[in-house]
Amino acid sequence: MQAEHQHHVHGQNGHRHPVDFDPTAAGPDPFAPAASGSRPVRIGIGGPVGSGKTALTAALCRTLGSELELAVVTNDIYTTEDADFLRQAGVLDPGRIEAVQTGACPHTAIRDDITANLDAVERLQQRYASLDLVLVESGGDNLTAVFSRGLADVQVFVVDVAGGDKVPRKGGPGVTTADLLVVNKVDLAERVGADMAVMLADAHRMRGELAVLAQSLTEDPAASATADWVRRQVAEHRAAVGPSAE
Numbered sequence: 001m002q003a004e005h006q007h008h009v010h011g012q013n014g015h016r017h018p019v020d021f022d023p024t025a026a027g028p029d030p031f032a033p034a035a036s037g038s039r040p041v042r043i044g045i046g047g048p049v050g051s052g053k054t055a056l057t058a059a060l061c062r063t064l065g066s067e068l069e070l071a072v073v074t075n076d077i078y079t080t081e082d083a084d085f086l087r088q089a090g091v092l093d094p095g096r097i098e099a100v101q102t103g104a105c106p107h108t109a110i111r112d113d114i115t116a117n118l119d120a121v122e123r124l125q126q127r128y129a130s131l132d133l134v135l136v137e138s139g140g141d142n143l144t145a146v147f148s149r150g151l152a153d154v155q156v157f158v159v160d161v162a163g164g165d166k167v168p169r170k171g172g173p174g175v176t177t178a179d180l181l182v183v184n185k186v187d188l189a190e191r192v193g194a195d196m197a198v199m200l201a202d203a204h205r206m207r208g209e210l211a212v213l214a215q216s217l218t219e220d221p222a223a224s225a226t227a228d229w230v231r232r233q234v235a236e237h238r239a240a241v242g243p244s245a246e
Ligand SMILES: Nc1nc2c(ncn2[C@@H]2O[C@H](COP(=O)(O)OP(=O)(O)OP(=O)(O)O)[C@@H](O)[C@H]2O)c(=O)[nH]1
Pocket: 047, 048, 049, 050, 051, 052, 053, 054, 055, 056, 082, 139, 140, 141, 184, 185, 186, 187, 188, 215, 216, 217, 218, 219
């Protein structure tokens, strides 16, 4: 009896091979681990509709594209609008830009079921073996939309001055937990009657030690301060996992 449980018999002449039904009997992983540092750091860029996520992504590609091995995943609900914009703007080779169509509220694809985004990242990694950085831009969503830590190592939440100076004090996980909060379009503050001092004080109060940057992409199209922050994330990731594989 014992032998029958441990062996399958195929065909009339029957060749036998052992079958192990014990799911807890895991041996050591037979696959070689990926080369150290071969995985790029993944930075999520989220925030409400129209706050400037695509404009920031384009600026980061222009500023960092020549010094880092960089690729982008965009998320839109029904279109590939953001990817098309980035390709037409010529900020990166078209092959470095992958579009995900979420078909539902963007947070579902960046937080709940991240499979399509991970597939897109994997396609980029297969195409470019030594990527340093993948920017994953979310579709515009509300203040509750954040990235799963399984998709983004660190995340940037972009709000804009035109949305009103009350936005930071309304809180929500994007405002309170993102690794960097960018307050964008500060050039519009006077025109929309937003009080920058209040907005930044609220942001710091809600976030404690977490970073806050005020930015205008019309006045600083290179997004210099945010690009510096991104450089630091890449350096910290490299320090943690070793240099990028060649
Ligand atoms: N004045 C001003 N306009 C800006 C700034 N940043 C972005 N914009 C404009 O704001 C509009 C929306 O910017 P996008 O980058 O498309 O915003 P988004 O967050 O990607 O939008 P969705 O993907 O639809 O959620 C565009 O017309 C940008 O040119 C800024 O710093 N100042």
